[in-house]
Amino acid sequence: MSDRRSGRPYMDPYLAGVGIGCVLLAAFVVMGHGLGASGAFSSVVASGVALADSARAASNDAYAGYLPGGPASVFRDWFVLEVAGVFLGGMASALLAGRFRRAVDRGPRISSRARLVYAFGGGAVMGLGAKLARGCTSGLALTGGAVFSVGSWIFIAGAFGAGYLFAPLFRRQWL
Amino acid sequence: MTTHRVLAGAALLLASLGLVVGDPPASRGAPVPRVFAWVSAYDSARVDAVTLAEWLRDRRRNLSILDVRPADAFRDFHLPRAVHMPLAELGIVPADSAATVVVYGDREPDAQRAWLVLSAFGHQDVRALEEGIRGWLVDVINPVLPRPTTPAEEIEFDRRADLSRYFGGLPRLGEPIDPTARAEDVLTRTRRRGCAF
């Protein structure tokens, strides 16, 4: 079953995985650390809050770790720049393969509007989960997995387990 | 698919070879040269950042840590388990008189003053953190460890690197940090390396 309605076929998932593995390896070899995504979102939020209300940002330990250089340092944050790169790379790949399409990816039994509400809600829940776990699939599962971090495997087990557990609740959205 | 078999075969081959050749040799290191040399009457009441880090990691009992810096500095970054007590408000620490109380500030003179006050209040084991919070950042969080040349130095490097990583830091190979670097610059360089904060 193909979900694409246009463009070239997707790359073999194992090859794509090996490609990502090489990218992850490159990050380690260049920087000594791996990839990340949720950290970039955290930095942006911390900067935004610091700009809007610096007293609030300073008084809450949750923001402290992101603020040493002040709000403007978000542009020098490695992970923010990396995520900007992700954005560009995804766009380039889609354009070249003819897969760029303004659309709402959803199953046949749900409306676009409902899908967007679920997407927003899912994002909010993941934001909470990623902060609590100190990472997401890129920063904790992939990066930690490659260095055999105990926490990353705990996270993977929890995430996949919960995914399968709660999947029936959202069947209508996808199938 | 043949590509898949090739990939799987290559992975198994590399993994099996890894099983046979064993782990990379333990990394090596040499002690970081002491940047500041303090000769003072209270020399035995000082503690270095690495020792403090080991106390924290080993969950040493009856250990209190006091941060005597201004409140906003404390909020920006403080040692694990540290309690804030600015110099001007030093008083009795809620701890056993026999407890080990470690005080730290931006620089050692702040801690030295705190040591005097707390000892006067009757605390028997007050320690000042050498080189203050910079010492923590430079020696524990982001230690710069030169290449070792002997097996003993290798063991030392391993110890320092493990300790650093325990606190979420990142050990580095190379030349020691410029001793005149500002603490804020050192702190910026020790920022998190992943999605954690």
Add this chain to the structure above:
Amino acid sequence: MIGPFVETGLLSPAAGLVMAILIGFAFGWFLEQGGLGNARKLAGQFYLTDLTVFKVMFSAIVTAALGLFWFGRLGVIDPALLYVPVTYVLPQLAGGVVFGLGFVMGGLCPGTSCVAASTGRIDGLALMAGMLFGVLGFNELYPVIASFYSSTPMGAATVPDLLGIPTGNALFLLTVIAIAAFVVGHRIERRLRGLTSKRG
């Protein structure tokens, strides 16, 4: 040992920041190439209709783990200078469960949501907005959950250290388990495809 390059000084931190964009570009590229910018494809993992997420993630982890091991062994990088995420057992388990719920609800993860958004998918944008909201919410709730958040720390624990085995052994086990899982996944897909075609 010549690497990691920015740690040993071979590359400056500024060069490292440039590399961030390039590395991110390659990451986004491969994610899109594998179809991970498509929420339906990703969600299919949890209905067993499309195991792409699993295949991509674990082949990536095995590839990188093999690479890190051998680069360390051959002296290209110093393994002691590699960042290992800090383990907090309960928060990461709870965070994983919450994250998994959000994942099957939203159909994209933080990284892939950027890919979806950059390829025109509005649901990707919606998810990114949700993430900012969720992060903000966590930060505002932080004082309440701070003690749970820092509970059960294990430092930078690794599985080989925990089990008392060499990293090479753990790597071998990981590779074997991953390949076995891929074979099982392949069988599951074939059987489910067979069932659908019989009906249709």
